[in-house]
Amino acid sequence: MVLSQAERPKGPVPVEVQAWFDARGWRIRRHQLDMLSKARAGADALLVADTGAGKTLAGFLPTLCDFAPSAGEAPEDGLHTLYVSPLKALAHDVKRNLLTPIEEIGLPIRVETRSGDTSSDRKKRQRTKPPHVLLTTPESLSLLLSYPESMEMFRTLKRVVIDEVHAFATGKRGDLLALALARLQTLAPDMQRVALSATLGNPLSFQEWLSPQAPGDTGEIQAADLVLGEKGAPAEVEILLPIEERVPWGGHAGRWAVDQLMQAIRDNRTTLIFTNTRFLAEFIFQCLWEVNEENLPIGVHHGSLSKEARRKVEDAMAAGELRALVCTASLDLGVDWGDIDLVVQMGAPKGSSRLLQRIGRAGHRLDTASRAVLVPGNRFEFLEAMAAKDAVDEGMRDGEDFRAGGLDVLAQHVMACACAGPFHEEDLLAEIRSSMAYAWLDKAVFDRVLHFVESGGYALKAYDKFKRITRDKQGVWRLTHPNQAQRHRMNAGIIVDSEMLQVRFKNGRQLGKVEERFAAQLSSGDTFFFAGMSLEVEAVKDMDVIVRAAKKSATIPSYGGLRLPLTTHLATRVQAMLDDRAGWGRFPDDVREWLEVQDYRSRLPKPGELLVESFPHAKKHYTAYYTFEGWNANQSLGMLITRRMESLGLMPAGFVANDYTLAVWGLKPVTDPKPLLSPDILTEEFTDWVTESHLLRRAFREVAVISGLIERQHPGKRKTGKQVTFSTDLIYDVLKKYEPDHVLLEAAWTDARARMTDVGRLADLLERSQHELVHVELDRVSPLAVPVMTMIGREAVPQGEVDDELLLEAETLAGEAMRIEPKEAH
Structure with a gap:
């Protein structure tokens, strides 16, 4: 319907543009x-x-x-x-x-x-x-x-x-x-x-x-x-639950929901199914295809697929030719396919803003409610899904905070400016400081970055390969040689993935890329599932995995990408839900029973409280820390606690973590966890651990590539991941010994602390533990500990692959945790 003149918005809009809106029956919105x-x-x-x-x-x-x-x-x-x-x-x-x-x-x-x-x-x-x-x-x-x-x-x-x-x-x-x-x-x-x-x-x-x-x-x-902007219709979000079975104790893939998902695909025109990892995208696609009796057109999309494969799927979606598409964050943002009428989130959403973004792919119209279904993989993920749903219903958003700009990125930018033409450092510094990310930058730090780009730094200046820019007598900086520009453009970038090998057919058709560590395990005749197809390896040659079609395969490539972090906002909401017993009435019976037995046998962590449980299991002594600080922080805490346990003679044997809980086990019981959580662990054990572990070396590898110190690409040749690692490790050892204050070591430390270990959340947790720690000693595993306990021995296995085995093990643990002894009943 064309809007009347009276209904049109008043504004400085040219008649041609206004006429286009009118012809479509649209009004130009206030925010436009x-x-x-x-x-x-x-x-x-x-x-x-x-x-x-x-x-x-x-x-x-x-x-x-x-x-x-x-x-x-x-x-x-x-x-x-x-x-x-x-x-x-x-x-x-x-x-x-x-x-x-x-x-x-x-x-x-x-x-x-x-x-x-x-x-x-x-x-x-x-x-x-x-x-x-x-x-x-x-x-x-x-x-x-x-x-x-x-x-x-x-x-x-x-x-x-x-x-x-x-x-x-x-x-x-x-x-x-x-x-x-x-x-x-x-x-x-x-x-x-x-x-x-x-x-x-x-x-x-x-x-x-x-x-x-x-x-x-x-x-x-x-x-x-x-x-x-003008407010739109509120999203309609529901949480999928098993029809006859219970909400799973462990696992992340949500494989239990495949039959129900397939029915949802049948019932809707187009369904977009989000997963949190590339492995899960391939895994869920495979599971759906196995029950797709009608052969409905279903696609898969993630960042490791070839450009041709991604574009083919995107065009098919835009043309309305697919009934469902399984994808990762590769389609999180802004893609406007108006015919999508259902979005599915497999596993925990990890943040309300991320969930809102994904939900918005459905309907994609302001006055049409977007429909979404959340599929929790386990009981904690059910609580997280509830917390995210509540946040979406309330219009609450979360997000990451800004931090100071990285020195490795700055070094790359300085080199890009030099490639464009000579510059005066005073002018470039003023320009750089005009951005909020680098408003903090002073001349002393900028000089260190300039001299790094100039020669690699004090310890490396004897090597001509690191001499990229030079300053003339007039104080103007320029390239040492014109070929430096080509070298920079071949290697510039911010995203440093693991080294990838191309997967292709013998005729040259490319399917996408798998990580070098996965390809290294392949031999001729091996099969794996990728790009929605079963493939057999013909050869692994140079940087290519050459394949042909196979009848069946169970192995799926996994990728070492960063885990999506659980936001503090959602973690706080989950803790509040645990404390709100009156609100448990909206939970499924089995989830409510899980919390009631936990509350009866031990206790539930209150907001701001750090609950620690100790119990024996399988002839070992376990301690569960309910931090709700995310996998990164819990993983780091596990490393630090086991180091301190060792120094105290508690004989640690291992640990496992998820977003909510850290479980540590050893041969001796922890009778007082407080000394293991003192804040000085961040200045003593933390420094030693990061320096000795792979974390700092990995961080240095990334900043060395981003800053341009290490070049992955040369004309007609690309370094393998092993070659890059060898080069960066060699330089790392040299700098650590001869120039410990090198600008890249500083950048690597910043990354290792702030990003890889979530040290900010860890510091807050340790501070809280000194005042709000509650320690409960039990005679056996608690109900709340079951989800993390099911992960023991499974951490190295890709998520989804062991779900069936996890279910069996979880039921055994759950039986022990949920059992009420006669003496307890009285």
Whole structure:
């Protein structure tokens, strides 16, 4: 229905654009007009609006209006708008949807994408004849800025639109983008910055991150204007429960729900099934296919599949040809497939914002309620799912905090600037400090970074291979040799995955990549399941795993990627639910019984309290710490506690952790856990452990690659993972001995502490333990300990593969934990 003149919004919208909205029966929403007004005023703006509210169109509306014939003189030819997204898939999807209004309105706008998938010929042409709108990623933008042509290319830039800003602004990709924005502002001083998100828990931090700090001002970061979108229909979220069986004690895959999932696929037009890992995506796809008696079209999508495989699935979804798609975070963000009417989350959601983002893929319209089903893998995950559902119902969001920008990212950016042309360090420092991520940077630290890029540092300056830039007599920095630019562009990037091998058929058709450690275990004749197919290995040669189709396979590649962290917000909610006995009435009978028996036999941890239980089992002594601080913090705590137990003669034998609990066992009982949790463990055992363990070496490996010290790619050749590890370990040992204050060792320590071990949450936990620790000694395993106890011996096995075995073991443990002795009953 076309809106009447009276119903149309009042605003400075060109008649051609207004007519397009009218022809579709749409009204221009208030927040879209607000974003247009901000653009006209030249103000930076952050738009926070629900999924389906037309955020992307709001970001591009000023550009569409600028090119409308009735708006007056058209913008000069050249790059006008830059769109930056965290995912290549999102950029391609936005291009597909952006072309519709451009073509239907008849606007003279050329739109192109640029990513790692773009051909080299097109990339070269874009530098000299750019489109009006370029859609790209932070990494591709940084590479563009490393070319001398960038100064002319970005001169005409009017607007940068950053989509799904919450997904990467707080990490190293955000550091790289912040530096790129600072450089763009120098090249195009009047450029406007726009950011879009549906799931920000702390908008003010993102407003400050988005806007530049003006040189010479008081030093305070200016905040971009905040625009809030119109409210949409509330999401409809339900938690799937077993029809006849109980909620599982252990496991994460949710395999028990496959038959019910298949029925949901039959009952809906299109279902999007999210998993938290690439392994689980392949595993759940395989499980669904085994019960897919009607041969309904189901696809699989994750970041390790080939570009061709991903694009084929994305196009099939856009065309409405799939009934279901199993995916990972590779499709978390912004993908606009309006026909999806159900989203399924397999396993725990880990955060309310992440869940909201995924739920928003269903319906994808502001006035249509998105439907979602959560499939918990075990009982703690059921509680987490309930907590996430409550948070979504209340509109509560969570998210990560900002931290100081990384020195390794800064080193990469300095090199990119040198590739674009000579620079004065005073000018570059002022430009870098205009970003919030590096506002803290002083001249002394910047000099250390410059000299690292110049020669590798004091301990490495004798080697010519590390000499990348030099300063002339006039104080201008430039490349030592023109070929340094090519070396930088071949190796620049922020995402440092494990070394990957290409999986392909003999005819050259590529399926995707598996990690080198998995490929190293393969021999001719072995089979595995990948890209939705059973494959047999013909050969493993160089960087390729050559395969052919096989009849059946059970093995699935697993990947060593980071685990999704449990947010503090959800952890706090779960603890509050445990303490709210009146609220247990909405839980299934078996979950309620689990908590009641726990409360009867031991106790439940109150909010802010650290409950520790000790009990014997299988001729060993166990201690369970209910921290609710996430897997990273619990894993680190396990390492530290076992070291201290050893020094105290308690003979530790091992530990296992999940997001909620740490279980440690040994040959002697822990009668007082408080000495094991004293805060000084972070200054003594922690330092020794990180220094001696693989953590610091792994962190150094990553910063060495990101900073450009170690090059993975050479013309016609790529280093294997083993070669990179050998090189970085060698340099690590040299620096540790001869230059312990090297800038990369500092960067590696920062990463190891803040990221790999979640040390901030760990410190809070240890501080809390000194005042709020409650120790309960039991004669056998407690009900609350069963989920983590089922993981013992299974940590090295990919999730999902052992679910059946876990169920059997869990039932045995549960029987012991839930048994009420006659004497206890009285």
